Amino acid sequence: MTILETVFLVIFWAWVLSAALFLRNTLLPRLPISRTPEQFNLHAETVRFRATDGLLLEGWKLSGEPSHPWIVLCHGVGSNRSDLLEIGAGLSERGFNLFLFDFRGHGGSDGRATSFGWQEQRDLEGVLAFLGQETDVSAKPYGVYGISMGGSVALMVAARDERIGAVAADSPYTNLDESIGRHRALMYPFLPKIPFHWFLRSTYRLRFGVWPQQVSPEEGARQLSRCPLLLIQGAEDPRMPREGAERMFTSAARPKELWIVEGAAHLEGYAVNPQAYLRRLGQFFEASLER
Known part of the structure; x- marks a missing residue:
């Protein structure tokens, strides 16, 4: 040879x-749906809808006061919508309507593979299209809260979609x-x-x-000229280091906020102080979304 x-x-x-x-x-x-809305005293309607590329997805629609804003909750890789129920319950107590869904290849949605944020943008676009067709959903811009990949997807879609009026992203990647x-x-x-x-x-x-x-949430953040942004970052995160969040925040368009949670690793901001987390998240959406 x-x-x-x-x-x-x-x-x-x-x-x-x-x-x-x-x-x-x-x-x-594919992890099972481990918790239900009823466990958090929430009434939810299970719905099926399509991503903009045709894939069938599943979610929960939690309606409250029709005139109040809607917040879409986006989970991370290897998770599903049930993992966001606790935070969703906290937002519901503040009067928000909620929509939780599974990205492709997760929970109850179709699909097998994850693309870590590229194809998942079609999923969030499908959520926005679905909500836009619902007669009991206000036409006002929606808030989007996402963790890790979910936050990354939210930033990229919000950069080009005016139906999103505010984004809170916990531990997104830069690109x-x-x-x-x-x-x-x-x-x-x-x-x-x-x-x-x-x-x-x-x-x-x-x-x-x-x-x-x-596939660049950082570029998406740079283009959010009309959409308020809250970046949440664990100070001790080895997977999405704070330097990346600080760089993204510096390049992001205003209005913007950066919250570094001391002592938190990846997605541990809520666990470190649940009350402070929900308060900061709720106040951000209350200030950013029209009631």
Whole structure:
């Protein structure tokens, strides 16, 4: 075997390993709906609707006072809508109407794989279209609260959709390319950045038709000229470091707020101080959405 053939085989098998690891992480176990609205004294209607690319999704519609604002809650990767019920209950107590749903490949929604934020934008667009057709839903702009991937999706959709009137994003990534690189280092520290990050980037492009650098909540935040933004960030988050949130906040259009939760790792802001979290979140939406 020549040196050239050896190099080719090393590169080939490195790419195969990268592709296998990446694609495995797009096919996450589907967690069951572990909690119900009734457990939080909430009355919900289970609804089925379609993403803008036709995929069938499932959610809960929690109607209260018709004239009050609606808030859409978006979960993170490997989760589902039931994980946001506790925060949703806190927002409901403040008079908001709520819509919780499962992204594709999660909970009760169709689909198998997650794209970590690219195709999921079609899901949130489908929510907005569904709410727009409901006769008991006010035509006023909606608030969107999202965690991790859910917050990232909210930022990207809000940048181009005037139906969203305010975004609260807890621990979004800056862009997907950086997030993939960071998770590679955390999950597979034995894989060197070169060449494996390039292989992961290329695999994403082949699988989803877009480069991960193009999936950019940071760019979305920069374009929110008319939409108030609340960024929530754990000070000790190894997956979405505070430096990224600070950079995103600096580049974001006004009006904007940044809340660094001391002592919190990834998505631990609520657990650190539930009362303070709900108060800050509720006050933001009350100030940002027309009643």
